[in-house]
Amino acid sequence: MFKGKKQKTIITSLIVGISLTLTACEWAEDLLDEVSDSTSSTGYYQFVNLVPQSPIIEFLVDDQSIAELAFGDASTIESVAKDSYDLGFNQILPNSSNDEFTSNDGVSVSNDIISTYIIYGDTDVPSSLTLTTDISELFDEDFDENYDAIIQFIHLSNSAFDIDVYWLNEGEDLLNKVADHTLSYENSSDEVEIQSGIYKLVLTESGTDNIIASSDSITVSTGDAQIFALTNYLTAGSDDPVYSIINIETDSARELTNEAQAAKIRFSHGISAPDYSDIFLDIYLTDSDIDNEANLIANTLEFGALSNLVDIEIENVDTSDTRSFYIMDSIKEEKIDTFSVDLQPSSRMLILTSGDTSSSITVNDYEEELRIIDTHAKVLISHSIDDIKSDAIDVLIINDGSNPDTYSAQIELSYMGNADYELESGDYDVYIYNASTGELIIETSLRGIEKGEVVNLIATDYTYGGTPYQLHTYYNE
Secondary structure (H helix, E strand, O other), X not given: OOOOOEEEEOOOOOOOOOOOOOXXXXXXXXXXXXXXXXXXXXXXXXXXXXXXOOOOEEEEEOOEEEEEEOOOOEOOOXXXXXXXXXXXXXXXXXXXXXXXXEEEEEEEEOOOEEEEEEEEEOOOOEEEEEXXXXXXXXXXXXXXXXXXXXXXXXXXXXXXXXXXXXXXXOOOOOOOOOOOEEEOOOOEOOXXXXXXXXXXXXXXXXXXXXXXEEEEEEEEOOOOEXXXXXXXXXXXXXXXXXXXXXXXOOXXXXXXXXXXXXXXXXXXXXXXXXXXXXXXXXXXXXXXXOOOHHHEEEEEEEOOOEOOOEXXXXXXXXXXXXXXXXXEEOOOOEEEEEEEEEEOOOOEEEEEEEEOOOOOEEEEEEEOOOEOOOOOEEEEEEEEOHHHOOOOEEEEEEEOOOOHHHOOOOEEEOXXXXXXXXXXXXXXXEEEEEOOOOOEEEEEEEEEEOOOOEEEEEEEOOOOOOOOOEEEEEEOO
């Protein structure tokens, strides 16, 4: 059963994106008709998955599937007859014909009430929070129309102490500002009535100027009702929580960019010659400054290896920073290549490199999905084989000892492409084929895969180029 179940009633609030001035949303028009009908017996519900380390969760109402939501997602608002409904939850697991039943609960829907049901907390025993919104007053002829929208804030980060909430105009800072709200864990603010506009949200440790999360350029339109939830999750390769602001609206939810957190970046050394490389940031190296360690990102990185994650502070949080990087031959102390990357706050970028110094170097960057999932593992697969850069690769991952001839590849990757794949605990065999010719080019194994692991698999040329190709395995710990 869910632990710490809470029920909160908040009048004229929350997910009322149903619009105070009635937007053109089709569902809002239907809602107006129902609310204006005195005989109406309709209520509404919405579901939100804020369990930080969860897999995708299926929400069922009276044994009927309503939505499958990843962490940070919300369903659209659904209208139903007022009643009590049984809720069920399935964790969507990989390689499983039946989803794992997690728990059950219930929600009561009342006339002209929106019930927003949120699950959060631990993956194995999540907590629940139901927020209810009385919408009848919104369409009363005496309703106060001196504001355009409603917002609300919820503190669901179990890694943060009490927080102070600052709701500012776009571009403002905290100088001489007083907190609008102070929230303890699992608590929410009252509804806040505001004008439409562009705003900034800043969350600090209560009583301090230590910013936990911040997001600028938040647009609030007439008729909006938005929820801003602070939560956090863990990523592989780091002990530090990632603080996240989830913006819940009437038809979805999204993770806002947390401008208070640095970008993180790391490199794969897929250049088959030289054996070792150094990566420097923002400086063009000459013999005189080759030892400038202040800008050294990765030192003597071996072929096939991944560097550690490095924090890079972002100066221009609105448009991102363009940062220049220099790859050096560690032994010869010669520059191999120069490239630039656009970095956003709180992003996690992997830089793939490929080729060799005798021909050409290829560099590609992409956002890594390093969030840990408690129920199973996942592998992050990359194609950096320069020798077949004109061809994609097919990747087949099957249980140890299974016959590969009876399976089809799960993943196809173009050159310098990447993909995620989820696995249950166990032992696996990995087969990689040239997608154009069907030739088996790599065969290897993964042993002892465990829940919560995030593993990088990077296919490259052999040392000094060409075959046999290699699959480098990196366990993020």
